[in-house]
Amino acid sequence: MKIMNCPLNGPRNISEFTCFGPVHDAVDAQSASDAAWCHYLFYQENKAGIIREWWRHTPSNYYFIAERHTVTDEIIATYSASELSRIENKS
Protein backbone atom coordinates (compact mmCIF):
# COMPACT_ATOMS: atom_id res chain seq x y z
CA MET A 1 0.00 0.00 0.00
CA LYS A 2 1.28 3.42 -0.94
CA ILE A 3 1.64 5.75 2.03
CA MET A 4 0.80 9.45 1.98
CA ASN A 5 1.63 11.88 4.74
CA CYS A 6 -1.39 13.87 5.89
CA PRO A 7 -0.32 17.18 7.47
CA LEU A 8 -2.97 16.71 10.16
CA ASN A 9 -3.13 12.96 10.72
CA GLY A 10 0.32 11.69 9.76
CA PRO A 11 1.27 8.84 7.40
CA ARG A 12 -1.75 6.90 6.16
CA ASN A 13 -2.65 4.41 3.44
CA ILE A 14 -3.36 6.12 0.13
CA SER A 15 -6.83 4.56 0.22
CA GLU A 16 -7.76 7.08 2.94
CA PHE A 17 -7.28 9.98 0.52
CA THR A 18 -9.13 11.52 -2.41
CA CYS A 19 -7.54 13.74 -5.07
CA PHE A 20 -9.39 16.93 -6.01
CA GLY A 21 -7.28 18.02 -8.96
CA PRO A 22 -4.63 20.64 -9.66
CA VAL A 23 -4.44 23.89 -7.73
CA HIS A 24 -5.23 26.84 -9.95
CA ASP A 25 -6.56 30.35 -9.56
CA ALA A 26 -10.32 30.76 -9.32
CA VAL A 27 -12.07 32.98 -11.84
CA ASP A 28 -13.97 36.09 -10.82
CA ALA A 29 -17.55 34.83 -10.83
CA GLN A 30 -18.96 38.31 -11.49
CA SER A 31 -16.87 39.23 -14.50
CA ALA A 32 -15.61 35.99 -16.09
CA SER A 33 -16.50 35.42 -19.73
CA ASP A 34 -17.98 32.12 -20.97
CA ALA A 35 -14.60 31.22 -22.39
CA ALA A 36 -12.90 31.91 -19.07
CA TRP A 37 -15.45 29.74 -17.25
CA CYS A 38 -14.93 26.91 -19.76
CA HIS A 39 -11.20 27.17 -19.34
CA TYR A 40 -11.52 27.16 -15.57
CA LEU A 41 -13.85 24.16 -15.44
CA PHE A 42 -12.58 21.91 -18.22
CA TYR A 43 -9.02 22.79 -19.13
CA GLN A 44 -6.24 20.78 -17.54
CA GLU A 45 -2.64 21.67 -18.20
CA ASN A 46 -1.67 18.00 -17.90
CA LYS A 47 1.93 18.84 -17.26
CA ALA A 48 4.59 16.10 -17.14
CA GLY A 49 6.44 16.87 -13.93
CA ILE A 50 5.73 18.14 -10.45
CA ILE A 51 2.31 19.71 -9.93
CA ARG A 52 0.36 20.97 -6.91
CA GLU A 53 -2.94 19.27 -6.21
CA TRP A 54 -5.77 19.47 -3.69
CA TRP A 55 -6.15 16.28 -1.67
CA ARG A 56 -8.49 15.31 1.12
CA HIS A 57 -7.96 12.93 4.02
CA THR A 58 -11.44 11.47 3.83
CA PRO A 59 -12.03 10.19 7.40
CA SER A 60 -11.23 13.61 8.87
CA ASN A 61 -12.48 15.62 5.86
CA TYR A 62 -9.22 17.58 5.93
CA TYR A 63 -8.15 19.29 2.70
CA PHE A 64 -4.50 19.99 2.01
CA ILE A 65 -1.96 20.46 -0.78
CA ALA A 66 0.27 17.73 -2.23
CA GLU A 67 3.07 18.12 -4.72
CA ARG A 68 3.14 15.06 -6.98
CA HIS A 69 5.27 14.06 -9.96
CA THR A 70 2.84 13.11 -12.72
CA VAL A 71 5.35 10.86 -14.48
CA THR A 72 6.61 8.82 -11.54
CA ASP A 73 3.49 9.34 -9.36
CA GLU A 74 5.85 10.11 -6.49
CA ILE A 75 4.44 12.38 -3.79
CA ILE A 76 7.11 15.00 -3.18
CA ALA A 77 5.55 16.98 -0.34
CA THR A 78 2.30 17.59 1.51
CA TYR A 79 1.35 20.67 3.51
CA SER A 80 -1.54 22.69 4.84
CA ALA A 81 -3.37 24.94 2.38
CA SER A 82 -2.56 27.84 4.70
CA GLU A 83 1.09 27.47 3.67
CA LEU A 84 0.31 27.87 -0.01
CA SER A 85 0.39 31.66 -0.13
CA ARG A 86 3.59 31.75 1.92
CA ILE A 87 5.28 29.31 -0.47
CA GLU A 88 4.06 31.17 -3.56
CA ASN A 89 5.31 34.48 -2.17
CA LYS A 90 8.76 33.00 -1.70
CA SER A 91 8.99 31.63 -5.23
Next chain:
Amino acid sequence: MAVLAAGRRTPLGDLYAEHPDGVPSSIDATLVRTTVVPERSGEGPIEVLDLTRYARFGIKGKGASDWLRSKAIPLPEPVNTLAPVASRKLDLVRLGAEDYLVLPQSLGEPASLAALRSEWESDGRERKGFNSWREEVWAWFHIHGANVADFLAKTCPVDLNADRLPLRSVVQTRVAQMDCILVRTDRTNDHGFDLFFDVASANFMMSSLKELGAA
Protein backbone atom coordinates in the same frame (compact mmCIF):
# COMPACT_ATOMS: atom_id res chain seq x y z
CA MET B 1 -35.85 13.83 22.29
CA ALA B 2 -38.04 10.81 22.90
CA VAL B 3 -39.04 10.70 19.25
CA LEU B 4 -35.44 10.77 18.09
CA ALA B 5 -34.36 8.08 20.53
CA ALA B 6 -37.20 5.78 19.57
CA GLY B 7 -36.44 6.30 15.92
CA ARG B 8 -32.84 5.18 16.13
CA ARG B 9 -32.07 1.73 14.93
CA THR B 10 -28.52 0.55 15.45
CA PRO B 11 -27.64 -3.15 15.46
CA LEU B 12 -29.55 -3.75 18.63
CA GLY B 13 -32.25 -1.25 17.88
CA ASP B 14 -35.07 -3.35 19.23
CA LEU B 15 -33.56 -3.01 22.67
CA TYR B 16 -33.38 0.75 22.27
CA ALA B 17 -37.10 0.80 21.85
CA GLU B 18 -37.42 -0.41 25.41
CA HIS B 19 -35.96 2.91 26.57
CA PRO B 20 -37.90 5.53 24.64
CA ASP B 21 -36.67 8.34 26.89
CA GLY B 22 -33.22 7.92 25.34
CA VAL B 23 -31.49 7.91 28.70
CA PRO B 24 -30.58 4.46 30.00
CA SER B 25 -30.64 4.13 33.77
CA SER B 26 -27.17 2.75 34.21
CA ILE B 27 -24.25 1.39 32.26
CA ASP B 28 -24.64 -2.13 33.58
CA ALA B 29 -28.39 -2.44 33.64
CA THR B 30 -29.18 -1.39 30.11
CA LEU B 31 -25.97 -1.16 28.12
CA VAL B 32 -25.99 -3.43 25.15
CA ARG B 33 -22.94 -5.64 25.24
CA THR B 34 -21.87 -7.94 22.40
CA THR B 35 -18.96 -10.35 22.63
CA VAL B 36 -17.08 -10.41 19.34
CA VAL B 37 -14.20 -12.59 20.55
CA PRO B 38 -15.00 -15.06 23.34
CA GLU B 39 -12.66 -15.64 26.24
CA ARG B 40 -9.92 -18.09 25.37
CA SER B 41 -7.27 -19.71 27.50
CA GLY B 42 -5.27 -16.91 29.01
CA GLU B 43 -6.95 -14.22 26.94
CA GLY B 44 -9.92 -12.15 27.95
CA PRO B 45 -12.86 -11.50 25.64
CA ILE B 46 -13.26 -8.56 23.29
CA GLU B 47 -16.61 -6.89 23.68
CA VAL B 48 -18.50 -4.13 21.91
CA LEU B 49 -20.80 -1.76 23.76
CA ASP B 50 -23.35 0.08 21.67
CA LEU B 51 -23.53 3.58 23.13
CA THR B 52 -25.42 5.11 20.22
CA ARG B 53 -28.44 6.07 22.29
CA TYR B 54 -26.41 8.13 24.76
CA ALA B 55 -26.29 11.90 24.42
CA ARG B 56 -23.44 13.70 22.62
CA PHE B 57 -23.04 17.06 20.96
CA GLY B 58 -20.90 18.35 18.11
CA ILE B 59 -20.10 21.83 16.89
CA LYS B 60 -17.83 22.80 14.05
CA GLY B 61 -17.09 25.69 11.74
CA LYS B 62 -15.89 29.25 12.22
CA GLY B 63 -16.40 30.51 15.72
CA ALA B 64 -16.63 27.10 17.42
CA SER B 65 -13.26 27.45 19.17
CA ASP B 66 -13.95 31.03 20.25
CA TRP B 67 -17.34 30.05 21.60
CA LEU B 68 -15.86 27.25 23.72
CA ARG B 69 -13.11 29.58 24.97
CA SER B 70 -15.76 32.14 25.93
CA LYS B 71 -17.27 29.49 28.20
CA ALA B 72 -13.89 28.99 29.90
CA ILE B 73 -13.56 25.53 28.38
CA PRO B 74 -9.90 24.71 27.68
CA LEU B 75 -9.42 23.40 24.15
CA PRO B 76 -7.59 20.12 23.57
CA GLU B 77 -4.15 20.68 22.06
CA PRO B 78 -3.16 19.47 19.54
CA VAL B 79 -5.92 18.37 17.18
CA ASN B 80 -6.79 14.67 17.56
CA THR B 81 -6.81 14.62 21.33
CA LEU B 82 -9.45 14.43 24.05
CA ALA B 83 -9.37 16.78 27.02
CA PRO B 84 -11.55 16.26 30.10
CA VAL B 85 -13.45 19.34 31.27
CA ALA B 86 -13.72 18.52 34.96
CA SER B 87 -15.73 21.60 35.89
CA ARG B 88 -18.55 20.54 33.57
CA LYS B 89 -18.13 16.77 33.79
CA LEU B 90 -17.58 16.61 30.02
CA ASP B 91 -14.99 15.23 27.64
CA LEU B 92 -14.07 17.45 24.72
CA VAL B 93 -12.69 15.75 21.59
CA ARG B 94 -10.95 17.97 19.07
CA LEU B 95 -11.22 16.63 15.52
CA GLY B 96 -10.01 19.71 13.64
CA ALA B 97 -9.09 23.35 14.11
CA GLU B 98 -12.80 24.18 14.46
CA ASP B 99 -14.39 20.76 14.89
CA TYR B 100 -15.42 19.43 18.33
CA LEU B 101 -17.28 16.49 19.77
CA VAL B 102 -18.56 16.75 23.34
CA LEU B 103 -19.21 13.60 25.38
CA PRO B 104 -20.56 13.20 28.92
CA GLN B 105 -17.95 11.90 31.36
CA SER B 106 -20.63 9.78 32.97
CA LEU B 107 -22.79 8.12 30.35
CA GLY B 108 -25.92 8.00 32.46
CA GLU B 109 -25.74 11.67 33.46
CA PRO B 110 -26.44 13.78 30.38
CA ALA B 111 -27.47 16.93 32.33
CA SER B 112 -24.12 18.70 31.95
CA LEU B 113 -24.08 17.97 28.23
CA ALA B 114 -27.65 19.22 27.87
CA ALA B 115 -26.71 22.40 29.75
CA LEU B 116 -23.81 23.14 27.39
CA ARG B 117 -25.98 22.46 24.40
CA SER B 118 -28.67 24.77 25.73
CA GLU B 119 -26.08 27.51 26.27
CA TRP B 120 -24.90 27.12 22.69
CA GLU B 121 -28.41 27.09 21.22
CA SER B 122 -29.52 30.18 23.11
CA ASP B 123 -26.36 32.17 22.33
CA GLY B 124 -27.26 34.83 19.80
CA ARG B 125 -23.81 35.62 18.50
CA GLU B 126 -23.32 35.34 14.75
CA ARG B 127 -20.26 33.13 14.73
CA LYS B 128 -20.43 30.19 17.13
CA GLY B 129 -19.92 27.29 14.72
CA PHE B 130 -22.83 25.13 13.64
CA ASN B 131 -24.48 22.06 15.10
CA SER B 132 -22.93 19.03 13.42
CA TRP B 133 -25.64 16.67 14.74
CA ARG B 134 -23.22 14.03 15.98
CA GLU B 135 -25.96 12.40 18.04
CA GLU B 136 -27.96 11.74 14.88
CA VAL B 137 -25.47 10.92 12.16
CA TRP B 138 -22.80 9.00 14.02
CA ALA B 139 -23.14 5.61 15.67
CA TRP B 140 -21.13 5.28 18.87
CA PHE B 141 -19.59 1.94 19.81
CA HIS B 142 -17.00 1.15 22.44
CA ILE B 143 -14.76 -1.85 21.82
CA HIS B 144 -12.51 -3.12 24.57
CA GLY B 145 -10.39 -6.05 25.69
CA ALA B 146 -6.81 -6.79 26.56
CA ASN B 147 -6.03 -7.72 22.93
CA VAL B 148 -8.23 -5.11 21.27
CA ALA B 149 -5.31 -3.49 19.43
CA ASP B 150 -4.32 -6.80 17.84
CA PHE B 151 -7.93 -7.51 16.98
CA LEU B 152 -8.48 -4.13 15.32
CA ALA B 153 -5.21 -4.50 13.41
CA LYS B 154 -7.12 -6.92 11.17
CA THR B 155 -9.23 -4.07 9.85
CA CYS B 156 -7.60 -0.77 10.85
CA PRO B 157 -4.34 0.42 9.28
CA VAL B 158 -3.15 2.45 12.28
CA ASP B 159 -1.11 0.95 15.11
CA LEU B 160 -3.44 1.12 18.12
CA ASN B 161 -1.17 -0.57 20.66
CA ALA B 162 -1.20 1.06 24.08
CA ASP B 163 2.46 2.05 23.91
CA ARG B 164 1.95 3.82 20.57
CA LEU B 165 -1.36 5.45 21.26
CA PRO B 166 -1.74 6.94 24.74
CA LEU B 167 -5.00 7.44 26.59
CA ARG B 168 -7.12 10.31 25.18
CA SER B 169 -5.58 10.01 21.71
CA VAL B 170 -7.82 10.31 18.66
CA VAL B 171 -7.31 8.58 15.32
CA GLN B 172 -9.35 9.47 12.24
CA THR B 173 -8.96 6.52 9.89
CA ARG B 174 -10.84 3.54 8.51
CA VAL B 175 -12.31 0.51 10.27
CA ALA B 176 -14.21 -2.23 8.45
CA GLN B 177 -13.55 -0.31 5.21
CA MET B 178 -15.49 2.68 6.55
CA ASP B 179 -14.38 6.10 7.69
CA CYS B 180 -14.22 5.92 11.45
CA ILE B 181 -12.99 7.99 14.38
CA LEU B 182 -11.36 6.11 17.24
CA VAL B 183 -10.89 7.70 20.64
CA ARG B 184 -8.91 5.80 23.24
CA THR B 185 -11.02 6.21 26.36
CA ASP B 186 -10.51 2.92 28.26
CA ARG B 187 -13.95 3.64 29.67
CA THR B 188 -14.38 0.15 31.13
CA ASN B 189 -10.90 0.36 32.71
CA ASP B 190 -9.82 -2.05 29.99
CA HIS B 191 -7.87 -1.11 26.85
CA GLY B 192 -10.65 0.29 24.68
CA PHE B 193 -11.72 2.68 22.00
CA ASP B 194 -14.85 4.66 21.29
CA LEU B 195 -15.76 4.30 17.60
CA PHE B 196 -17.74 6.98 15.78
CA PHE B 197 -18.93 6.27 12.26
CA ASP B 198 -21.89 6.60 9.89
CA VAL B 199 -24.96 5.51 11.83
CA ALA B 200 -26.53 4.05 8.70
CA SER B 201 -23.67 1.52 8.59
CA ALA B 202 -23.93 0.39 12.21
CA ASN B 203 -25.27 -3.04 11.27
CA PHE B 204 -22.42 -3.49 8.82
CA MET B 205 -19.86 -2.48 11.43
CA MET B 206 -21.21 -4.93 13.98
CA SER B 207 -21.35 -7.75 11.42
CA SER B 208 -17.80 -7.01 10.31
CA LEU B 209 -16.47 -7.06 13.86
CA LYS B 210 -18.27 -10.34 14.56
CA GLU B 211 -16.89 -11.91 11.39
CA LEU B 212 -13.38 -10.77 12.25
CA GLY B 213 -13.80 -12.26 15.70
CA ALA B 214 -14.91 -15.57 14.24
CA ALA B 215 -12.08 -15.70 11.69
